[in-house]
Amino acid sequence: MTASPEGSKETSERDNLRPTPTAWIAIFIIVFWVLVAVFAPILAPFSHSEMISFESFAVVEESAFLGTDYLGRDVLSRIIFGARMTLGLALIATIISFTTGIVLGFVAAISPGWVDQVLSRTVDAIMAFPSIMLALIIIGGVGTSLPVVILTVALIDATRVFRLSRALALDASVMDYVSVARARGEDVGWIMLHEILPNTMTPLAAEFGIRYTFAILFISSLSFLGLGVQPPVADWGVMVKENLQGLLFGAPAALLPAACIGTISVAVNLLVDWFLHRSSTMIPEELMG
Amino acid sequence: MRNLILRRLALGLVTMWVVSLLVFASTEVLPGDVAESILGKDAPDEVIAAMRERLGLNRPAYVRYWDWLSGLLVGDLGVSLGSGRPIAELIDDRLWNTVRLASVTAIIAVPLAVILGLVSAMKAGTLMDRSISIGTLCMISLPEFFVAALLVYIFAVKLRWLPALPSVNPNSSIWESLTSMALPIMTLTFAVLAHMARMTRNAVINVLSSAYIEMALLKGVHNWRIILFHAFPNALSPIINVIALNLAYLVAGVVIVETAFSYPGLARLMVDGVATRDIPMIQACGMIFCATYVSLNLLADILSILTNPRLRTQN
Numbered sequence: 001m002t003a004s005p006e007g008s009k010e011t012s013e014r015d016n017l018r019p020t021p022t023a024w025i026a027i028f029i030i031v032f033w034v035l036v037a038v039f040a041p042i043l044a045p046f047s048h049s050e051m052i053s054f055e056s057f058a059v060v061e062e063s064a065f066l067g068t069d070y071l072g073r074d075v076l077s078r079i080i081f082g083a084r085m086t087l088g089l090a091l092i093a094t095i096i097s098f099t100t101g102i103v104l105g106f107v108a109a110i111s112p113g114w115v116d117q118v119l120s121r122t123v124d125a126i127m128a129f130p131s132i133m134l135a136l137i138i139i140g141g142v143g144t145s146l147p148v149v150i151l152t153v154a155l156i157d158a159t160r161v162f163r164l165s166r167a168l169a170l171d172a173s174v175m176d177y178v179s180v181a182r183a184r185g186e187d188v189g190w191i192m193l194h195e196i197l198p199n200t201m202t203p204l205a206a207e208f209g210i211r212y213t214f215a216i217l218f219i220s221s222l223s224f225l226g227l228g229v230q231p232p233v234a235d236w237g238v239m240v241k242e243n244l245q246g247l248l249f250g251a252p253a254a255l256l257p258a259a260c261i262g263t264i265s266v267a268v269n270l271l272v273d274w275f276l277h278r279s280s281t282m283i284p285e286e287l288m289g
Numbered sequence: 290m291r292n293l294i295l296r297r298l299a300l301g302l303v304t305m306w307v308v309s310l311l312v313f314a315s316t317e318v319l320p321g322d323v324a325e326s327i328l329g330k331d332a333p334d335e336v337i338a339a340m341r342e343r344l345g346l347n348r349p350a351y352v353r354y355w356d357w358l359s360g361l362l363v364g365d366l367g368v369s370l371g372s373g374r375p376i377a378e379l380i381d382d383r384l385w386n387t388v389r390l391a392s393v394t395a396i397i398a399v400p401l402a403v404i405l406g407l408v409s410a411m412k413a414g415t416l417m418d419r420s421i422s423i424g425t426l427c428m429i430s431l432p433e434f435f436v437a438a439l440l441v442y443i444f445a446v447k448l449r450w451l452p453a454l455p456s457v458n459p460n461s462s463i464w465e466s467l468t469s470m471a472l473p474i475m476t477l478t479f480a481v482l483a484h485m486a487r488m489t490r491n492a493v494i495n496v497l498s499s500a501y502i503e504m505a506l507l508k509g510v511h512n513w514r515i516i517l518f519h520a521f522p523n524a525l526s527p528i529i530n531v532i533a534l535n536l537a538y539l540v541a542g543v544v545i546v547e548t549a550f551s552y553p554g555l556a557r558l559m560v561d562g563v564a565t566r567d568i569p570m571i572q573a574c575g576m577i578f579c580a581t582y583v584s585l586n587l588l589a590d591i592l593s594i595l596t597n598p599r600l601r602t603q604n
Contacts, residue, residue: 022423125307130582132541133575140563140571141315217432224434225548225560240434244549247438247453248446255442258435265430273426 023274029267033260037083046074048081048234069243069253079257081234086261089150089229090215096154097215098208101161106192108162109169120166123159131156131218139227149228153218157211164207168200175199209272213265220261236261294591301587308579309361312572313354361576367569371562376573380555384577387547387554390470391539394477399532402482406489406528411516413494421486428483433542437476437549444472454551473550480542485535492527496520526596533589537582 019027036043050073066075108116126134135152142148172178173196181191220237222228229235231242236257243253341347360367366376409421428436445453451471496502497520505519547557555574562570 125304125311128304128308128583129311129579130537130540132544133578133582136544136559136563137312137315137571137575140566140568140575143566213430217430220432221434221545224432224545225563227560227563237432237434240438244434244438247442251442251446254438255435258432258438262427262431262435265432266427269426269430 020274022270026267026270026274029263030271033083033087033264036080037087040080040084044074044077044080046077048073048078048232050074050077066252066256067250069239069246069250071242075239075253075256078234078239079236079260082236082239082257083260085229085233085235086216086220086237087264089146089219089235090153090212093150093153093215093219094157094208094212096150097157097161097211098204100154101158102165102197102204104158105162105165106169106196108166110173110188110192110196116166119162123162126155126159127163132221135218135222136227139222144227144230146229149219149222153215153222156218157215161207161211165200165204168203169196172196172199206272206276209268209275213268216261216265290594293594297587297590297594301583304583305580308583309358309576310354312575312579313357357572361573366573369562369567369570371565371567371570376570379558379570380573380577383553383555383558386552387543387556390473390477390546390552390554391536391543393467393470394474394481394539395536397474398478398482398485399536401478402485402535403489403528403532405482405486407493407516407521409486410490410493410497411512413490413497418490422490425483425487428479429487431479433476433480433545434549436479437472437546440472440475441550470552473546473552476546476549477539477542480546481535481538484538485531488531488535489524489528492531493520493524495527496524499523526593529592529596530589533585533592537585540578540582 066079069075069078104119108119129137134156138152138155139148169192177199178191178195181195186194219228220235220240223235223237224241226241229238231238239257240254243250243257247254346353357367364377366380368374369376369379372379405421405425409418412418441453444451452469453472493516502515502519505515510519543554544556544560546552547554548560551557555577559571559574559578561567562574
């Protein structure tokens, strides 16, 4: 947002745009998992619920090289299908939270005071809860199902997105280009879409990564508690829960799905770190936490 | 200053009240009431109606809210739907188990995190700082249950040094109960350590970049002296804030850790309550956790007012 001579800005940007080795590793991991999730039915040797052996936690002939889980299902196939479930659910939740969070945040920033007050105080009230407690209370009240889990995670995420996008929009809304647009007689929706959104894109993109990892961790934690995705569906959190008791006999069945969650969330976090570092001049410091 | 603190306390009370309102609302007003969840959806209407009568669900919601809140304030937490026993009785031991787990973790994690943060702030930009930074980033990204499973695998299954499941036997010695709780404590420490270390680093680096530190440097003051006598007192307020905020992470961590290790604590009682839809139990446990969380945040605010000279001397 700082005005700098065109030429020098371009060169420094080109230098900064080049991903560091860490960023390359992160990109590689993310692309890998996306491909696995998309092509799951082609890649997986078995279906997610097929019992291929009567032996639990064993590398039997029929199974792929990771062996079987506690019900004699193929661990590799379940991890591959689990990628779909875990990454897909988190993506849906993040997209919902982003659209509602950004729209409400922008509305709060450029609307008259009372709208902002109502929205901000509601968000404050929701944020007074530890997020896991909020989820437990909602799921306890309504019972669990996939839509409930997705909407709960989206609600928790949306409060954070709301805060960020409101603050960013407040910063942007005092800029000259917004005043000019207002003077031109553009309506609020147009200003949000054409003036404020493009100028808050960078921090919002970084926030998307942070919220996405949060959603992955949160949904799989709920599944691990037995309150999220329900068996026999393959989800990485569910797989850890199911096979935890068998740690003594078949460690891969419990450890690998958990490690998969670790790889994707470390990768996204590293990418966000690099991204924030490279564009740190564009983001107000108080929002970096 | 007193006004500032009083105002903050009042705000804390209001927050607590709003939280209680939301806890009650989300478990009572949403579709499917308690009577239905006890008897199942297929139960005949008359039976459900009788159960509603017995549980007092026919009274308007605000009356029930008032009963619940006033009971809560005098320690009457209601009756569990699952076992029919008073919740206060069920919670008693569990609460202390959780408090013990959380406090031992705090005693270990807080000094460790502050030291890690200080070291990486002092050595900012060096290999040491970068490895701490990447290490803590990975710790943040890993789900707690992965850390739990990995630690059990290493220390209980492979090395056989520590028991996989903690036993809480009141007769065992302190050493015995500590070793039996070692794995849950380690997992929980992992969960809170990383955030705390990273935020401490940022707080100290912020202070280190201020003008008076540069002045001290130019005067030729020794490095450690600068850190301990010039930077640390001013970084204390943000660091205390960081610690209190992150102790609140314990609330979240405890839920996963107690489930992973079958630890007989309050969080597991609550998770079981959610699974069986024992609504009074969810409300009671939820209120205890949320009240702790709100109080810790409140404590952070008040301590940062007290450690900040500008706020402290303000009228």
